[in-house]
Amino acid sequence: MTKRKLKSPELLAPAGTLEKLKIAVHYGADAVYIAGEAYGLRSQAGNFNYEEMAEAVEFAHARGVKVYVASNMVTHHGNERGAGDFFRIIRDIGIDAVIISDPALMQICATDAPGLEMHLSTQQSAVNYETLNFWEDAGLTRCVLGREVSMEEIAEIQEKTNVEIEAFIHGAMCISYSGRCTLSNHMSNRDANRGGCSQSCRWKYGLYDMPALGERYKVGAGEEDTDITEEFSMSATDLSMIKHIPDIVENGIDSLKIEGRMKSIHYVSTVVNVYRRAIDSYLEDPENYELDSAWIDELWKATSRELNTGFFYGQPDESFQLFGERRRKQAYKFAGEVLAYDQETGIATVQQRNVLNTGDSIEIYGPGMRVFTQELGVMVNEKDEEIERAHQAMQIVRMKVDQPVRPHDILRKANVKKVRQDKKKELQQQG
Numbered sequence: 001m002t003k004r005k006l007k008s009p010e011l012l013a014p015a016g017t018l019e020k021l022k023i024a025v026h027y028g029a030d031a032v033y034i035a036g037e038a039y040g041l042r043s044q045a046g047n048f049n050y051e052e053m054a055e056a057v058e059f060a061h062a063r064g065v066k067v068y069v070a071s072n073m074v075t076h077h078g079n080e081r082g083a084g085d086f087f088r089i090i091r092d093i094g095i096d097a098v099i100i101s102d103p104a105l106m107q108i109c110a111t112d113a114p115g116l117e118m119h120l121s122t123q124q125s126a127v128n129y130e131t132l133n134f135w136e137d138a139g140l141t142r143c144v145l146g147r148e149v150s151m152e153e154i155a156e157i158q159e160k161t162n163v164e165i166e167a168f169i170h171g172a173m174c175i176s177y178s179g180r181c182t183l184s185n186h187m188s189n190r191d192a193n194r195g196g197c198s199q200s201c202r203w204k205y206g207l208y209d210m211p212a213l214g215e216r217y218k219v220g221a222g223e224e225d226t227d228i229t230e231e232f233s234m235s236a237t238d239l240s241m242i243k244h245i246p247d248i249v250e251n252g253i254d255s256l257k258i259e260g261r262m263k264s265i266h267y268v269s270t271v272v273n274v275y276r277r278a279i280d281s282y283l284e285d286p287e288n289y290e291l292d293s294a295w296i297d298e299l300w301k302a303t304s305r306e307l308n309t310g311f312f313y314g315q316p317d318e319s320f321q322l323f324g325e326r327r328r329k330q331a332y333k334f335a336g337e338v339l340a341y342d343q344e345t346g347i348a349t350v351q352q353r354n355v356l357n358t359g360d361s362i363e364i365y366g367p368g369m370r371v372f373t374q375e376l377g378v379m380v381n382e383k384d385e386e387i388e389r390a391h392q393a394m395q396i397v398r399m400k401v402d403q404p405v406r407p408h409d410i411l412r413k414a415n416v417k418k419v420r421q422d423k424k425k426e427l428q429q430q431g
Contacts, residue, residue: 171259
């Protein structure tokens with residue numbers, strides 16, 4: 001029987017720094033998105049200067065990976081100054097496309113940097129095929145869909161447009177419509193749409209019975225506290241489409257986007273690793289494809305919020321928001337990165353990223369979902385001294401590992417108590 005030939009979607013990873021970019025490429029990303037020092041929406045990220053962009057492009061292109069630059073701020077008067085030079089320089093550096101939401105920046109890019117491909121940012125809330133056709137006529141080659149689009153609507157959009165479709169499949173969800181938030185402007189005087197979001201929706205708020213609160217301050221009012229003590233946020237849980245890879249591929253979405261330019265290399269490596277394996281597994285044999293529960297467990301090792309499917313399968317309800325105690329908590333923390341490995345001695349050189357102690361249960365993983373667990377033995381520091389605790393920031397240590405490792409493999413440190421609690425809860429649920 002002839003196997004069906006399916007189009008392989010692009011796996012697009014966040015790269016807040018040059019280090020994160022290299023990790024994303026190493027773990028299987030087909031493309032990465034970065035930002036320059038202006039015109040983006042993450043002013044607190046490790047944004048790239050021109051020299052770093054050039055190094056990023058050289059590194060990525062040598063490995064067949066594309067580099068996009070997010071320039072998706074909503075400009076106020078004066079914010080567009082210098083944009084023409086910016087777009088022209090990044091075009092000449094070799095950036096593959098720029099992600100834009102503001103028509104003023106689009107016009108500047110088209111005029112001053114002809115040949116630089118433009119992609120529509122999700123900030124423009126493209127949620128129907130007429131909108132995508134409009135932007136295609138305006139010269140854009142790809143549209144990042146608004147996160148409010150359903151899988152059924154994506155199928156219709158795909159059928160009635162020629163422009164490429166990019167959709168978020170994993171990461172944080174903005175509680176506002178397609179990220180168009182002004183809470184930050186009012187609460188902290190930081191413009192979310194010009195790169196200054198203070199994530200007001202993630203703050204903890206008190207909830208009050210206002211009529212009773214008013215009564216309290218009347219003369220002779222009692223002292224009884226009528227406040228509702230449980231704090232809450234306006235925050236959404238995180239998006240994860242790992243359970244729905246067949247739908248994503250069958251609907252022909254061209255680019256699958258992972259959110260997280262502010263996240264660590266632990267997060268980037270883990271999420272890219274999992275989706276790379278899932279996508280490749282489905283494309284290899286769609287008829288016999290099965291979701292591996294280990295992939296979901298792996299994602300949870302780098303996840304800090306509950307996971308949901310966003311708007312892909314209908315309107316989210318209250319379970320898609322963060323209320324009360326977390327239903328599941330992250331049980332691992334980023335502990336280090338392998339810099340080198342000696343095949344003869346079995347000794348790995350590691351850059352520590354969290355306190356390591358002799359006797360810790362650590363997990364080491366690499367691209368292709370290679371993973372093993374071991375107990376950490378005695379370490380040796382840069383002075384060739386044996387140590388039982390590595391607590392200095394970014395400390396370089398050598399350690400014996402139970403299996404061969406490679407540069408850029410990642411160490412996780414398990415919270416043993418938390419892992420046991422989760423396992424016990426899982427066994428109880430299974431009866």
